Structures are given as structure tokens and as C-alpha cells.
Amino acid sequence: MPSQDELVELIINAMDSLESGNPALNKLASYLYKADDKLPEFLDKLKIYTELENPTRSQTQEAGKLLEQIVLLLFKGLKGVQSIKSFQSAGPQYDLLVSGDDIAWKGVCKTLYLEWEQRDIVVEAKATREPLPHKQFARLCSIMEHHLRGAGLGIFVTLNGASGFPKRGDSRQRKASDCRLTQVVFHAKTNKIIVVLEKEDLLELTKNGSLIEVLTRKIRDLSELSGLSTAPVDNYQDIDLPPHLQSIYESNS
Numbered sequence: 641m642p643s644q645d646e647l648v649e650l651i652i653n654a655m656d657s658l659e660s661g662n663p664a665l666n667k668l669a670s671y672l673y674k675a676d677d678k679l680p681e682f683l684d685k686l687k688i689y690t691e692l693e694n695p696t697r698s699q700t701q702e703a704g705k706l707l708e709q710i711v712l713l714l715f716k717g718l719k720g721v722q723s724i725k726s727f728q729s730a731g732p733q734y735d736l737l738v739s740g741d742d743i744a745w746k747g748v749c750k751t752l753y754l755e756w757e758q759r760d761i762v763v764e765a766k767a768t769r770e771p772l773p774h775k776q777f778a779r780l781c782s783i784m785e786h787h788l789r790g791a792g793l794g795i796f797v798t799l800n801g802a803s804g805f806p807k808r809g810d811s812r813q814r815k816a817s818d819c820r821l822t823q824v825v826f827h828a829k830t831n832k833i834i835v836v837l838e839k840e841d842l843l844e845l846t847k848n849g850s851l852i853e854v855l856t857r858k859i860r861d862l863s864e865l866s867g868l869s870t871a872p873v874d875n876y877q878d879i880d881l882p883p884h885l886q887s888i889y890e891s892n893s
Contacts (some may be wrong), residue, residue, distance in 0.1 A: 658888070659824035669856075672720075672748050674845040676713040679846050682706060683784055689767075690799060690839055701827060704767040710842065711765045711797050713737055714851055720744030732783045736763040748794075753859050758792030758832065765797045772802035772836065778817040781826045795855070799837040808840055816865070823862065835861055844872060 642650070689695065689703040706814070708726075717726060720740040739760040747760045764780060778892055779795050801807055804818030816824055823834055835858040845851050857870050 649867055661666050666849055668747055669774060669852040672718065672744070672751060673851045674717045674719070674848050674850070675846050675850065676717050677711070679713050682710050683843055683846065686710060686715055686799075686839070687843070700767070704765070707765045707767040707799075708735060708798060711763055714797075714845060715761070715892045717746055717747075717851065720746070720748055732787050733761050734780070734788075735765045736784060737761070738763065739790075739824060748852075752793060753833065754792040758790055760788060760791040760796065761793045762788055762791045763797060767799055767870070769800060771800050771805070772798050772819060773805055774822060777822050777834070783823060784832050784834070785826075785830055790791070792832055793855075793859075794832070794839070796834070796836045797838060798838045802836045805836055807838075813864070823824060825884055833862060834860060835862070840872075841870065 642701060656863055661834070685705065689699065692699065694763070695703070704732070710725075712724070715721065715736060715738045718738070718740075720739040720742050721738055722742065722745070723738065725737045726735055739745070745759065746756065746809075748754075749756060762784060764776075777796070780796070784791050784794050796802060802819035804816065804820035806813050813820075819836070827833060835855065837854065837858075841854050844854065855871060861870065
């Protein structure tokens with residue numbers, strides 16, 4: 641029977657041998673993210689707010705706090721989290737900074753294509769009714785490039801996405817613009833990643849593993865530039881084929 645030290649060494653060696661983004665890591669998703677039992681209740685409240693036609697200023701402020709609470713519940717569910725910070729300081733402001741230092745967090749990083757030296761995740765919650773404007777997207781790019789050098793992944797948690805990003809039901813985009821273009825250029829320049837979650841994504845994150853699956857799909861699409869929105873988590877396979885290939889794929893499924 642191996643000793644505890646030997647078992648730990650075996651785990652470390654196994655994690656190191658897996659390349660970032662290796663498909664085998666997908667099997668770890670349910671282990672790496674455990675959905676909080678309180679999430680459905682908070683998401684139901686958020687859904688009620690989004691259905692209001694003319695929310696008051698007070699309701700909008702409460703929605704902002706609610707979205708921040710949802711963000712906390714989401715990211716505390718990641719395995720290996722050892723540091724969650726949200727505070728006002730003399731430096732640039734952001735809603736949440738999440739990180740870890742142990743083997744489980746290494747699994748999170750490898751699954752999300754993050755280098756260990758850039759293992760921090762910075763999160764911004766935006767409860768506005770309009771898509772996130774380019775100015776705010778560019779601000780996070782600047783913070784990650786010049787201040788949070790240890791952050792390899794930035795995440796906007798929004799209600800209505802960001803300008804230039806495709807939405808579900810939209811036809812395929814043939815060119816990048818606004819925030820989407822900035823996302824692509826920033827990644828090419830720094831190798832850092834910024835993705836955008838919207839309401840439809842949030843409502844799917846009540847199952848174990850779902851946050852990991854949504855993030856990996858969005859990160860892969862940053863390289864693929866499919867021009868489509870992220871497929872729902874319930875779609876176990878993410879298939880994007882032209883009609884003459886789709887028919888063959890479906891006939892053999």
C-alpha cells in the first residue's frame with residue numbers, strides 16, 4: 641500500500657503529464673465544479689428581475705447585488721479554491737479574484753487552458769440590461785495586462801452578453817467587431833483569455849461540472865471563432881457541420 645506522500649506524488653505526476661485542454665480532462669468536470677444547492681433559488685430571483693419591463697432604480701441595484709452573490713456561489717464551487725477576494729483598494733477595482741495553489745486547482749487550470757504562472761481568475765458582474773460596452777471590456781483587458789499579471793482568465797458575468805458577441809439564435813457571424821474583436825486581439829497579444837457569460841449560460845450552471853463545461857467551450861471558441869454562440873450544456877457534443885456532413889453524422893449516431 642503506497643504511503644500518503646507516495647500517493648500525492650503519483651497524483652502530481654499524473655496531473656503534470658496531462659496537457660492543458662486534453663480531452664481526458666473533461667471527465668474531471670463534475671469533480672472540479674460542484675454546484676451550490678442555493679444556486680437555483682438565486683437564479684430564480686434573477687430570472688424574475690430580467691422579466692420586469694421597467695425595473696426601478698432600487699430593483700436594478702438589488703439585481704446587481706444578486707448577480708454578485710450568484711458569482712460568489714459559482715466560483716466557490718470550483719475545486720481547489722483557496723483564495724476568493726473582493727475589496728475596494730487604491731488599485732483598479734474588480735468584483736472577484738479567485739485562485740488556488742493545490743493539485744485540484746492545477747486540474748482546474750489545465751482544463752481551462754491556463755498556465756500555472758497565470759492561474760488566477762478575475763470576475764466582473766454586470767447586471768445591466770444592455771450588452772456590455774467596449775469601454776468596460778477594454779478596461780478589464782488593461783487590468784489583466786498591467787496589474788493582475790497572475791490572472792490568465794477574465795470572466796464577465798452579464799445578463800445580455802457583450803457587444804459584438806453572437807447570441808443564441810443568431811446567424812453565423814462572418815467578422816468580429818466591438819468587444820468580440822477586442823477579445824481576439826487581446827488574446828493574440830497576451831495569450832490571456834476573457835470570456836462572457838450571459839443569462840442563458842447562468843441558468844444552466846446548477847449541475848455539477850456545468851461551469852467547467854461552459855467555460856471550456858467558450859475558451860475553445862476563442863481560437864476557433866465559429867461565429868456562433870456557445871452551445872447549451874445539455875448538448876453533450878458540440879457539433880457544428882454543414883448540411884451535407886451533418887446528415888451523415890446524424891445517420892451514424
